[in-house]
Amino acid sequence: MKKLFPFVGFAIFLIFFLFKVSAQTATPPALGDGSSGNTYQIANLENLFWVTTLEDYEGVYFLQTANIDALQTATWFDNQGFPSIGNIVHPFSGTYNGDSFVVSNLYQSWGFNTVGFFGYVASTGEIENVILIDADISIYEDSREYCGGLVAENMGRISNCQVSGTVSADMFVGGLVGYNFGGTIENSSSTCDVLGTFAVGGLVGYNHGTVIDCSSSGIIEGDRKVCGFVVHNEKYGIIKTSYSKSYVFGNEQIGGFAGMHELEFNGEPAIIENCYAWGSITRLESQTAESVGSFIGTVKEAPVKFCYTNTEVIYENTTNPTTKGFIGEEIISASFDNNFFNSQVTGQSSGLGALPKTIEELQLQETFTDANWDFIGETDNGTEDFWGINSVDNSQYPFLSWQGYKIEPIITEEPTASTLECGDALENSSLTGVAANIEGEFAFLYPDYVPNYGYSTCPVCIYT
Structure with missing residues (x-):
């Protein structure tokens, strides 16, 4: 028996050591009381983990005060990683201001629904100025849903946030948000690669809310309803002044910008306007679906206006189409106003809902202003100045004014x-x-x- 004591002692030490290495500690912030005038100051990973342990977020304010490296979260909770802030039982209903500090190397891999840096955000929740770099967010069980790099399910307000890394789950997956239900997303972006099966989007998986001044880029892969920006935009979904530069791979209802766009809820409009898409979409081998479009896969009633696309359309291991320049299929008649597609880049000669234009034509402001697009420097088409163009930026194609490129003087x-x-x-x-x-x-x-x-x-x- 005496000979066993050294071995048992070593085993206990090893277990204790491994526990300490992978353990997580919730430490309340040293500063702040959570009020609007004296916010909780989140200065390290221990403070950030403490936020996940709260049960009542209503009216509570958090301010991140330093960059946080979350690399060690990969070993937490039997390698399942960082738990989401807020859930359906205890939704996040407070205000988190990242103050443009970075959270890097965040890891999450759970086997249930609703996974993201923030899990469930209530209508009173606000998330702003959060930057996630090299995040690895996933749901590993099949038939699970709602996964987003920043937020899994959002009913609140998201502004000035950025996410890079990878996001994967079976259904309703987005680089930034998995499911935006009545929430508002503005001035935010995703550069994540996104992988799933159903409703897989570069920025948002499913949208029933408002998305304004946002962007996405990355490799997006799935089966059905796969797209570069917002997969399924319906009911009162509003998308304005946004763009995607993504590479999309899927089988049906795939588009460079949206997979499905429909009007279906008590007459409330689902709208896409003043947006553009670049990149490519690839319908995978042995598929026959026609719901493949350079800009949107399928449209049902909902309007699309003042949009253009430079997204190439590819059918894997078969002859590429020639009629998918803008919309793949229209289920119920929709309204299309002054949209264009690049016939040279897309490889398409025609497209439902848009007119074909050459590269040269799409690099001329007159092409757009003659079609009532509202550009900086002109007032005939409005004064909101959604668009700009110059001879240097955005490969000489129109850009959105919020992108910040300079405008060359116009001599009239x-x-x-x-x-x-x-x-x-x-x-x-x-x-x-x-x-x-x-x-x-x-x-x-x-x-x-x-x-x-x-x-x-x-x-x-x-x-x-």
Whole structure:
């Protein structure tokens, strides 16, 4: 028996050591009381784990104050990882402000529904300025649903959030949100690769809410209802001023932007407008589904307007189609207003709901403004300035104004100066017909001359 004691002691030590290595500690924040004026300050992983242990989030405020490396979460709870913040029983109904600090290497792999950094967010819940980098989020059991990189099920408000990494589950999977039910998502993005079977989207799996000024990019793979941005947009789903640059692989109801877009709830509109898609969609081998479109797979009544697509359409191991330039199939007549598809990039000569345009045509602002698109620098089509274009950014195609690219000045009328030639004095001459400010270097004959407006640094003057 004495000979067993050293072995037993070592085994106990080993178990204790392994437990300590993989154990998690919930530590309340050192600062804050959770009120709006004195928020809980989340400074480390232990504080973050503590947030998951709460049962009442109503009216509670959290502020992240440092970058948090969550690499060790891969060993937590028998390698199932970080538990979600909030669930159906105890939904997250408070406010979490990430303050643009990073949570990196977050790991979650659970065998039940509703998995994400945040699990279930109530209508009063708000999540803002959260950045997840290299997240690995999954549900490993089949027939489970609602998985998102940031939020699994959202009824609240998400703003200014970013997620990168991988997200996978069987159904209702999104790089940012699995299921957006009445919630609002704005100014947020996903660059996740997303894998699933049904309702798999680059940003959102299923949308019954509002998505504005958002983007997605990544590799998106599934079977049915697979797309680059929002898979199924229905009922009162509103998607505006957003884009996807994704590579999509699926079998039916697949699209570069949306898989299914339909109007079906008490007359409430489901709308997609002022959006665009790039990348490619691939219908996998031996499939025959026709619900494959460069922009949307299937449309049922719901309107689509002021959108364009550069998404290539590929049928694996068979002849590519030529009629899927925009919408794959229309179940019930829908309204389409002033949409375009790139006939050269998509490989399509025609497409339901949109007009074909060449690369050159889609790089001209006039193509769009002639079709009533609202661009920066013009007012005939509105003053909300949804779109912009220049000769450098976004491969010279239109971009959304919130993307922040510079707008090149537009000269609506050439200046005239019938008596002014190179080397002549500006005295007694004038420039007219310029509908915007002019900026440049002008050499004046008289160094003391100051123009009537603008400013001067004579003898070489800057005249605006």
